[in-house]
Amino acid sequence: MSRTFWKVLGVLSLLAGISLLMQSPGVFATRSPDKQLEFIIGTAALVGLCGLFAIACWFPQSHKFTLRVIGLFGVVACLFSIYDIFRDRHLNWVAMFSRLALIVGLWLPGSLYLVKKGNMTDL
Structure with a gap:
């Protein structure tokens, strides 16, 4: 991937972090008092993850590490999504199967590939 791609990815990651910070006061106000600390830690x-990715994207020697971290984040998100599919009792079988097929057929293999290889040039 070209150096320009990494610079753009870094800027987009930084903008995503700024967007999260700008939206957080409104969302924080809707949280119950017992969930506010969770929200602060999660935000x-x-x-921090967005900032880390932005900084890592601007230094070429860290690209293999950065893609592995992104892949690991994707694997964790896929596993949580699969857990959430079976926990949500309001989904019908068609919606459940389509979500599961998308996760297992697309997102999970791509995330595992990034964790294993650390690059996207062999795709």
Whole structure:
């Protein structure tokens, strides 16, 4: 991938973190008092992750590590989504199967590939 692609990806990651920070006060106000600390910790983790990706994208020697971290994040998100599909009792079988097929057929293999290879040039 070209150097320009990495610079754009870094800028987009930085903008995503800024967007999360800008939207967080409105969402924080809707949280119950017992969930506010969870929200603060989760928001800080996501903004930190966006910042880490933005910084890592601007240094070429860290690209293999960055893609592996993104892949690991994708694997965790896929596993949580699969858990959520079976936990949600309001889904009908068609919706459940279509979501599961999309996760297992597209997102999980791509994430596992990134974790294993650390690059996207062999695709």
